[in-house]
Amino acid sequence: MSADISNEPCPCGGGLFTRCCQPILREHSKAQTAEQLMRARYTSFCKQDLDFLLKSYLTTKPKETIITNFNKMFRERSWVRLEIQECVDGLASDQTGIVQFLAVYTTHDDPETEQWAHERSSFTKEEDGCWYFRSSERPT
Numbered sequence: 441m442s443a444d445i446s447n448e449p450c451p452c453g454g455g456l457f458t459r460c461c462q463p464i465l466r467e468h469s470k471a472q473t474a475e476q477l478m479r480a481r482y483t484s485f486c487k488q489d490l491d492f493l494l495k496s497y498l499t500t501k502p503k504e505t506i507i508t509n510f511n512k513m514f515r516e517r518s519w520v521r522l523e524i525q526e527c528v529d530g531l532a533s534d535q536t537g538i539v540q541f542l543a544v545y546t547t548h549d550d551p552e553t554e555q556w557a558h559e560r561s562s563f564t565k566e567e568d569g570c571w572y573f574r575s576s577e578r579p580t
């Protein structure tokens with residue numbers, strides 16, 4: 441069974457899914473900016489696309505820990521919306537970028553209460569020409 445998703449809005453709020461994050465989830469190199477990769481990673485959480493979350497993340501943390509954390513978020517959270525608050529660099533001509541965002545979610549235990557992840561994320565463009573998520577901190 442396959443549903444027609446051509447009119448499906450992208451979870452990140454950037455337009456049609458087929459024209460927004462879907463091409464990037466299929467082909468990582470299509471993220472031209474840090475913001476596009478950030479949006480695609482948010483959409484990956486909504487779609488529970490573990491592969492994309494892992495391949496777009498450069499970290500020294502143990503892979504098992506990361507997978508456990510992502511799976512926990514998949515189980516517990518229902519994502520409501522993404523608000524991009526600030527981008528510093530991260531354009532196609534840059535090598536580094538910062539994206540500050542608010543990702544709003546509810547939990548299955550408490551679906552009436554909106555909670556959020558408020559983060560300032562760092563991205564780098566590597567030699568393969570792809571943007572990668574590196575780390576996050578709380579905005580000051």
Ligand SMILES: [Zn+2]
Nearest residue numbers: 450452460461
């Ligand atoms: Zn999108």
